[in-house]
Amino acid sequence: MEFRLPTTATAPFCPSEVQGSVAVSPRAPFWKKLLQFAGPGLLVSIGYMDPGNWATDIEAGSKYGYNLLFVVVLSSLAAMALQCLAMRLGIVTGRDLAELSRSRYSKPVVLGQWALAELAIIACDLAEVLGGALAFHLLLGCSLMWGIALTAFDTIIVLGLKGKNFRTLEAIMAGLIATIGLGYVIELALVKPHWPSVFAGAVPSWHAIAAQEPLYLAIGILGATVMPHNLYLHSSIVQTRAVKRDEVSIGQAIGLSRIDTIVSLVLALLINAAILILAAAAFHATGHTGVTEIEDAYKLLAPVVGSGAAAVLFAVTLLASGQSSTFTGTVAGQVVMEGFLRMKIPCYQRRLITRVLALIPAFIGVWWLGNGAVGKLLVASQVVLSLQLPFALWPLIRMTNDRALMGKFANRLPTRLIAWLLFAVITAANLWLVWETFAGD
Template sequence: MQFKLPTTATAPFCPSEVQGTVAVSQGAPFWKKILQFAGPGLLVSIGYMDPGNWATDIEAGSRYGYSLLFVVVLSSLAAMALQCLSMRLGIATGQDLAALSRARYSPGVARFQWLLAELSIVACDLAEVLGGALAFHLLFKCSLTAGVLLTAFDTLIVLGLKGKNFRDLEAIMLGLIATIGVGYVIELALVKPHWPSVAQGLMPSWQALSSREPMYLAIGILGATVMPHNLYLHSSIVQTRAVKRDSASIKSAIGMSRIDTIVSLVIALLINMAILILAGAAFHATGHNQVTEIEDAYKLLAPIVGSGFAAVLFAITLLASGQSSTFTGTVAGQVIMEGFLKLKIPCWQRRFITRALALIPALIGVQMMGNGAVGQLLVASQVVLSLQLPFALYPLIRMTSDRSLMGEFANPLPTRLLAWALFAVISAANLWLVAQTVGWVS
């Protein structure tokens, strides 16, 4: 299979149009090949540091200090394993998870999978709307309703990217991630955590999960970590690299992309750890162990740290988090629609539809519940994502273990055992989280 470069500039959101558009030099030195394959992992990593993750990390840090840090680490390791499966599927087959699901399942099952995948996109976008609206509210003192409406204009940003190539989009994501990362480095320097206690929190401890409340938060962290739309997204965007279809080239591409994936998700892990450490040092250590809302965290940072700069930086990183997630949500939406339905629409229309569907519950929630709606709707969005996850994980593991599809790149036995174990643990944790949230179990 030979890849053909498009002859005209296209928006970087249509998967089939950017497939094979990033050149790869087969004889390049190792460091240069790493740079050529770097990028898709960054786009995927955005989903692991969106506003939905902030809520669980802030609450965990404020209530229990650093004791749940190991949960963040273990959840991220699970995410690395599963995203590597998605990457392997895309490179080895030349197709993405959505397109393969359409081809391998009955039309009814494929449509059901598509509907669930679209719900996960809207749920993620709801978290991005809430995070962006809250950031506008904190930075510019506008009402939360006005902040929600302001997030509608991110469609203009997407339109502004029309004609950019995929490497430009990856560079923009790197800039936004750097903004979040640098922001938290500065904030941690201002807060001055007790690093020996932080190191102790990295050690797994069943005692830390001995009661219902920390267990609930731990499962919330796990449930918010692996997101279904990221599995569809990753299997598609790794195909932007022009890889020859011989065994050696595919094997090399998988190896390079694995490094990109792991490094990018380590960055996301460090940022999630920084959020929890910040909450532990600023709130739990000072007796403020009931901070469960992002807005409360913002208001408390300035008096505790002694600098209003820390609070402003917190809001800026929140805005960067929401905006970066907007881009990847648009790309994931295009992947899912094109893969399951063979349907292409302009990226701005896709962005507009998704954002409109997310704005409705956000506006209704804010009008009915006021500022308290943010925390409750963020939790609701994570529950919706939890319900979708097994329906993306199951076909991913089945397909990557199928030798008739993957050939020599099918999962070996240890990988299959690990993948199914993660499927069982994550699915059980998500079901428990949903049952707890709706009150089915006490």
């Protein structure tokens, strides 16, 4: 299938209209080709460092120090493997996971997949609303209710990007990731973690998760790491590169996109690890082992570290995290709507609908439970994401295993075994997490 070239300038949020819009020079040197393919991985990596990940990383660091750092590492490696499958599916077939699901499954199944994908995007947006609102609350001193209201204005940012090309969006995401990364480099320099203990915590240790509570938290980290809508998103946005439809060009595109994916997710891994390390060094090492809320972490950073700059940087990185995830959530929403339903609406309408559906539970939760609602709603959003994940993983693995669909680029036996093992482990872990959330003590 040939890539469809756009005929008009569009917003970078409409996937079908920017397909093949980024030119790739086949005779360019390797480093230049690598730069031409860099970008989609960054957009995907945003989902792995959104505010929904902060709560589990902060609680893990404050309660258990560096002991659960290896869970962050292993979860990120699993995410790399699955995102590479989604990337390869999109490049080889010229269609995304949602489009292929629509063509392969019955209408009731497709509608169910679409509803679950939309629910996952709304749940993710809820985490972004709460993270952004909390950041405004910490930085501006406004109430959480006003902070939630301020997050509604990001639709204006989406409108401001109308007519920009996809590379502009990728550049904005790179800038926001750089802001988050720089903030944590400075914060870690201020807290001075014990690096030998950090490296020891990155080594897998089943003893560290032998008890029920750390195991529950470890599964929470896993459940918050692999995002279902990112699989749909990645299989679509890799098609923005104009790649020739011969085997050599497709193979080269897969190789270069794999580098983009792995490097980008390594950055996400480092940022998630930095959150846990910061909590371990600032709180666990100083006896503050009960920090489980983002707001508590912010309030304790200044007195513990001895510098108000650490707390301010913490809030700024939280705001950047929420805003960057907002962009990718909009793109993912367009992908699933176009792919499953063949329905296209203006991007600002898509953003507005998703944000309104996320604002409602955020307002109700804060009104009903007060400031303590943030932590509870963040956990709830991750549980919803966990429930949806197997329904995206199953078709992805089945399709990439299908030689009739993928040709010579179908999964080989080692990849098949790893993919199904990850499916079994992640599905079991998420089911256990959901069970403990609703049926636990």
